[in-house]
Amino acid sequence: MMLEVKGLHKQFGGIHASRDINLVVEKHGVHAIIGPNGAGKTTLIAQLSGALKPDAGRLRFDNTDITHMSRHRRAHAGLVRSFQITSIILPMSVLENVMLAVQSTEGHSYRFWAPVSQDAELKEKAMQSLSEVGLGNRADQMAGEISHGEQRQLEIAMALALKPKLLLLDEPMAGMSKEESANMIELLKQLKGETTILLVEHDMDAVFSLADTTSVLVNGHIIATGSTDEIRNNAEVQKAYLGD
Amino acid sequence: MDWHLLISQLLNGLQLGLLLFLLASGLSLIFGIMDFINLAHGSFYMVGAFVGATVVSLTGSLIIAVVVTMIAMLILGVLVDILIARKLYGQDHLDQVLVTFGLILVFDTLAHIIWGSAGATIPLPDVLNGQIEIATFVMPTYRLLIIVCGLLVALGSYFLVTRSRLGMLIRAGASNRNMVTALGVNIDRLYLIVFAIGAAMAGFAGLLIAPITEASIGMGNEIIIIAFVVVIVGGIGSVKGAFYGAILIGFIDTLGRSYLDDLLKLFLSNQSAETAAPALSAMLVYILMVVVLVFKPEGLFPPSGFNKK
Amino acid sequence: MIGTLSKPSGLVYSTVIVLLLIAPVVISLMEHSFYLDLLTRILILTIAVVSLNLIVGYGGMISLGHAAYLGIGAYSVGIPSYYEVFNGYIHLGLAIGGSALFALVTGIICLRTRGLYFILITLAFTQMLYYTFVSIEEYGADDGLVIYQRSEFGGLLDIENANTLYYAVLVVLLLSLYLMHRLIHARYGKVLFGSKHNDERMQSLGYNTYQYKLSCYVISGTLCGIAGFFLGNFTNYISPEMMDWTHSGELIFMMVIGGTGAVLGPVLGTATFLFLEEFLSSITVYWHLIFGLLLIALVMFGKGGLHGLLSRMDRRWEKSQ
Numbered sequence: 001m002m003l004e005v006k007g008l009h010k011q012f013g014g015i016h017a018s019r020d021i022n023l024v025v026e027k028h029g030v031h032a033i034i035g036p037n038g039a040g041k042t043t044l045i046a047q048l049s050g051a052l053k054p055d056a057g058r059l060r061f062d063n064t065d066i067t068h069m070s071r072h073r074r075a076h077a078g079l080v081r082s083f084q085i086t087s088i089i090l091p092m093s094v095l096e097n098v099m100l101a102v103q104s105t106e107g108h109s110y111r112f113w114a115p116v117s118q119d120a121e122l123k124e125k126a127m128q129s130l131s132e133v134g135l136g137n138r139a140d141q142m143a144g145e146i147s148h149g150e151q152r153q154l155e156i157a158m159a160l161a162l163k164p165k166l167l168l169l170d171e172p173m174a175g176m177s178k179e180e181s182a183n184m185i186e187l188l189k190q191l192k193g194e195t196t197i198l199l200v201e202h203d204m205d206a207v208f209s210l211a212d213t214t215s216v217l218v219n220g221h222i223i224a225t226g227s228t229d230e231i232r233n234n235a236e237v238q239k240a241y242l243g244d
Numbered sequence: 245m246d247w248h249l250l251i252s253q254l255l256n257g258l259q260l261g262l263l264l265f266l267l268a269s270g271l272s273l274i275f276g277i278m279d280f281i282n283l284a285h286g287s288f289y290m291v292g293a294f295v296g297a298t299v300v301s302l303t304g305s306l307i308i309a310v311v312v313t314m315i316a317m318l319i320l321g322v323l324v325d326i327l328i329a330r331k332l333y334g335q336d337h338l339d340q341v342l343v344t345f346g347l348i349l350v351f352d353t354l355a356h357i358i359w360g361s362a363g364a365t366i367p368l369p370d371v372l373n374g375q376i377e378i379a380t381f382v383m384p385t386y387r388l389l390i391i392v393c394g395l396l397v398a399l400g401s402y403f404l405v406t407r408s409r410l411g412m413l414i415r416a417g418a419s420n421r422n423m424v425t426a427l428g429v430n431i432d433r434l435y436l437i438v439f440a441i442g443a444a445m446a447g448f449a450g451l452l453i454a455p456i457t458e459a460s461i462g463m464g465n466e467i468i469i470i471a472f473v474v475v476i477v478g479g480i481g482s483v484k485g486a487f488y489g490a491i492l493i494g495f496i497d498t499l500g501r502s503y504l505d506d507l508l509k510l511f512l513s514n515q516s517a518e519t520a521a522p523a524l525s526a527m528l529v530y531i532l533m534v535v536v537l538v539f540k541p542e543g544l545f546p547p548s549g550f551n552k553k
Numbered sequence: 554m555i556g557t558l559s560k561p562s563g564l565v566y567s568t569v570i571v572l573l574l575i576a577p578v579v580i581s582l583m584e585h586s587f588y589l590d591l592l593t594r595i596l597i598l599t600i601a602v603v604s605l606n607l608i609v610g611y612g613g614m615i616s617l618g619h620a621a622y623l624g625i626g627a628y629s630v631g632i633p634s635y636y637e638v639f640n641g642y643i644h645l646g647l648a649i650g651g652s653a654l655f656a657l658v659t660g661i662i663c664l665r666t667r668g669l670y671f672i673l674i675t676l677a678f679t680q681m682l683y684y685t686f687v688s689i690e691e692y693g694a695d696d697g698l699v700i701y702q703r704s705e706f707g708g709l710l711d712i713e714n715a716n717t718l719y720y721a722v723l724v725v726l727l728l729s730l731y732l733m734h735r736l737i738h739a740r741y742g743k744v745l746f747g748s749k750h751n752d753e754r755m756q757s758l759g760y761n762t763y764q765y766k767l768s769c770y771v772i773s774g775t776l777c778g779i780a781g782f783f784l785g786n787f788t789n790y791i792s793p794e795m796m797d798w799t800h801s802g803e804l805i806f807m808m809v810i811g812g813t814g815a816v817l818g819p820v821l822g823t824a825t826f827l828f829l830e831e832f833l834s835s836i837t838v839y840w841h842l843i844f845g846l847l848l849i850a851l852v853m854f855g856k857g858g859l860h861g862l863l864s865r866m867d868r869r870w871e872k873s874q
Contacts, residue, residue: 070756071757072757075758076759080757088754089746089751092750100755101758104758110740111739111741112732112739112742116743328849331853338809339852341617341805342809342851343853345799345802345806346852347849349842349844349845350849353840353845356841472673473677476670519688520688526687530680531681533674534662537673537674538665541670
């Protein structure tokens with residue numbers, strides 16, 4: 001298995017954002033996590049990526065205990081996330097953003113002399129990731145100047161450039177138009193099989209067309225896990241989430 | 245141990261602490277509510293001292309001086325907020341540092357132009373110039389007055405913050421800025437009031453200290469740094485924190501200067517103790533600040549409902 | 554190269570550099586040694602501002618305590634000289650080692666904080682250093698030390714000679730400018746730039762941004778320590794007052810006049826600041842007022858400083874071509 005979460009707990013003041021979360025993400029395929037607003041999806045992602053420390057529980061990733069591993073180490077281990085709110089370096093070009101990601105996979109960056117702009121290999125690898133998400137023709141534009149949908153694609157390109165074993169996608173369809181969403185779903189379908197994806201998403205259509213397995217998070221707790229059909233027909237899920 | 249010395253040092257510490265509170269409470273609220281680092285807050289302290297000195301020399305009355313200074317400082321606070329500070333609330337910190345640094349230069353030079361380079365004294369009336377004896381203990385009347393005034397203002401601001409509607413908004417603003425806006429409050433006006441009251445309190449502190457140290461150019465530039473230490477130690481955005489923080493820093497600073505060498509002599513040779521003590525006592529408050537920032541960055545007495553960001 | 558030279562910014566910068574190179578000759582012909590002093594001072598402080606620009610402009614770390622390194626560098630000359638050790642290599646070694654160590658130790662702690670907290674904690678450490686030197690009676694406490702003899706570099710350099718000192722400083726400045734230019738375009742600089750604008754993102758990309766920032770902080774402190782070494786030699790007098798927080802504020806002021814984050818910005822900023830200071834203080838004692846108003850206006854209306862102005866002129870020039 002790719003990722004195993006055991007007994008994860010996180011509390012803010014009196015609010016249990018994560019309550020005894022147990023989760024297994026198998027290798028390959030897409031595992032989706034759905035849940036209503038305020039269910040604790042963002043908190044869960046933050047703990048998986050290492051931005052937040054859990055109060056209790058263990059995380060195992062690719063046969064290593066990563067509970068106490070720092071964010072940047074997790075990224076190098078192959079656990080790579082994207083952000084719900086587009087998180088790119090706005091005053092850099094699209095290509096430079098991805099180059100930063102590629103650069104991260106090539107050992108340390110304490111290189112003070114050679115200009116990055118003349119590093120053909122770095123550029124080429126970055127262009128590859130960009131073409132993969134269909135942004136090849138935007139390479140030289142500033143990241144702040146492309147459309148919202150394209151910025152989300154750029155996010156994915158940066159994540160892909162890290163050669164992830166597990167891609168944590170935090171609502172990749174957030175704030176997208178219908179057309180942009182459809183494009184993104186197509187893109188994610190292509191990635192399926194290349195890498196394991198843990199998809200946290202609000203958009204039901206997207207989840208049901210992509211996910212092999214779906215878990216439902218309600219009030220910080222996972223109430224059900226199963227195939228798309230099982231989840232659709234689960235009475236508890238319908239009551240808690242789909243019912244209204 | 246010399247008990248008279250200890251008591252008099254404790255009172256000095258309390259006096260310093262209360263003056264720091266007058267500066268730091270406004271600074272802390274401006275910091276916490278407006279996300280604004282105001283290096284020029286010490287200039288209000290200086291202007292208060294000079295205005296007070298001028299009014300006393302014109303009218304001979306300390307009471308009139310207090311009233312006029314307060315009004316002048318409120319007006320000055322309003323002007324600085326409207327003309328300059330308001331445009332920088334919540335903006336780039338580097339810009340805030342630069343502009344308020346520029347303000348210090350402006351205020352210092354204006355004081356130089358208006359009051360000359362020599363500084364100004366405030367002569368005390370005879371009633372306040374004497375000493376008060378309690379049992380065998382003697383203390384200058386005016387220092388006692390500073391302590392009483394400081395405590396009264398502290399008490400007043402306690403009631404203002406905990407009991408009034410304005411205070412409720414201030415507390416809400418300090419712990420969660422967005423909430424106040426969401427409540428539909430006129431945020432500009434709230435900021436204006438906080439800034440002006442802060443300026444007035446700093447000016448009052450300057451006026452209080454002027455009879456002892458005299459009003460001088462740049463007098464605010466050293467104490468403002470200590471006031472920032474108080475703000476950090478007490479917890480940004482908390483008046484209660486500013487109070488305890490200020491008293492704590494006041495004691496540490498005063499007692500450190502008078503007793504640290506004795507304390508060090510327990511561990512070190514006499515000579516090295518005497519060399520190390522003055523440096524260490526001046527550094528103590530900064531060391532405290534660093535320790536607080538590293539281990540309890542929200543401060544020792546953070547505003548209630550403080551959210552870690 | 555010729556193309557960029559004929560741009561307004563290219564013209565200004567190349568003129569400045571040529572002027573700096575020939576200045577001692579011209580000044581000695583005019584017999585106005587005062588101007589050589591002013592220029593030397595400008596160059597020394599430019600090195601300090603270049604170092605500050607590295608952490609603020611590229612690393613996003615606003616320090617209000619950078620004057621500490623000027624002090625460390627200057628005392629690295631003053632204290633050995635007090636014991637009649639005049640060896641310049643020892644002085645320079647102390648300046649580099651001392652400031653690197655101070656930057657490392659304080660940086661480890663400072664970088665655990667952010668934003669306004671970072672500004673104040675850098676200030677706090679400099680205050681500690683300030684009071685340390687104020688309290689050491691042996692080294693003059695408040696009054697400081699007079700340096701009777703400048704650092705000796707065997708037969709290699711004689712910086713007692715004003716022209717030699719000037720050129721030594723100029724060479725170090727040009728080297729540090731070139732280093733900055735290489736650094737910000739290299740991998741290291743890209744990581745710094747990224748973490749300035751989105752630290753969280755950089756961590757998720759696998760960068761230990763804390764370490765990168767810390768190393769940047771140490772490089773900056775060390776470079777400023779070298780500036781301090783020259784400052785001590787130049788003024789022949791050092792005191793804790795060099796580390797007063799208002800001097801740290803002035804360094805930021807110079808940086809912003811030139812344009813934060815522009816490689817050559819510090820040259821223009823420092824020169825403008827010190828020339829203005831010289832000029833205004835000769836016509837009125839109230840020159841600080843003009844300075845203060847200028848600073849406020851600069852932030853409120855003049856984004857990007859002088860370098861920003863030049864870039865705008867460049868764009869207009871390019872359109873007209």
